[in-house]
Amino acid sequence: MSKHKNIFFLGYSGHAYVAIEVARANELNVLGYFDKLKNIQNPFNLLYCGIENDTEFKKKVKNAYVFPAIGANNIREKLHRLLIENNIEQIVLIDPSAHISNSAVIGESTLVNPNVSINSLATIGNGCIINTGSIVEHECLIDDYTHIAPGAVLAGNVKIGKNCFIGANAVIKQGIIIADNVTVGAGSVILNNITEKGIWVGNPAKQLLKK
Numbered sequence: 001m002s003k004h005k006n007i008f009f010l011g012y013s014g015h016a017y018v019a020i021e022v023a024r025a026n027e028l029n030v031l032g033y034f035d036k037l038k039n040i041q042n043p044f045n046l047l048y049c050g051i052e053n054d055t056e057f058k059k060k061v062k063n064a065y066v067f068p069a070i071g072a073n074n075i076r077e078k079l080h081r082l083l084i085e086n087n088i089e090q091i092v093l094i095d096p097s098a099h100i101s102n103s104a105v106i107g108e109s110t111l112v113n114p115n116v117s118i119n120s121l122a123t124i125g126n127g128c129i130i131n132t133g134s135i136v137e138h139e140c141l142i143d144d145y146t147h148i149a150p151g152a153v154l155a156g157n158v159k160i161g162k163n164c165f166i167g168a169n170a171v172i173k174q175g176i177i178i179a180d181n182v183t184v185g186a187g188s189v190i191l192n193n194i195t196e197k198g199i200w201v202g203n204p205a206k207q208l209l210k211k
Ligand SMILES: CC(=O)SCCNC(=O)CCNC(=O)[C@H](O)C(C)(C)COP(=O)(O)OP(=O)(O)OC[C@H]1O[C@@H](n2cnc3c(N)ncnc32)[C@H](O)[C@@H]1OP(=O)(O)O
Pocket: 131, 149, 150, 166, 167, 168, 169, 183, 184, 185, 186, 187, 188, 199, 200, 201, 202, 208
């Protein structure tokens, strides 16, 4: 049972659209959004509430959750830190179609999209995105602000650092450890540990070194 019935969003574009629908699937009432600019398309007819760092922000979001719904890991991290600094109520948004083991732990302000599976004893940090249809197997550890894109598969005991992006349909072999700030390309297959930040692509994945 959620403590509040209402929620505001930080950000209102593609990624937020999915998060808003997940919130509604959890019977939360979406009151509006904060962003730098008003979204002209406004597909969900939401109220524009201004920017999140004005002096009235805390007052405006009283008695509601606030969810940082920005795809870029570094911006989502900033917004999550703003929520902590202002002692604002956070929530984990999990689509009802996701399978979450009772022994899994999921941090605040993380979004779990439709048809995800998170298995036994997996631990997921704060402000992560576990995107549509991805699989997080037993005992995986995913650190804060990491995005697991649609269809990616993390086999058992995989450890992924902070601020990583694991591309759509990537596969990470069991037991692999990935450092902070790593990007894995769409469809790539990781068979060895990645110990430094950078971009890895292909099968088996190799570091992408820009010319
Ligand atoms: C709901 C959502 O939409 S969530 C978002 C889901 N999106 C994704 O998963 C996309 C993930 N992004 C990628 O795969 C990107 O291609 C990245 C981040 C790996 C690389 O992007 P860039 O740095 O712009 O690389 P760029 O496109 O210049 O390609 C550089 C080289 O890497 C190769 N390459 C790029 N991506 C991949 C990949 N996924 N697998 C294999 N090779 C790749 C390119 O073919 C190119 O090779 P070349 O130099 O021999 O021609």
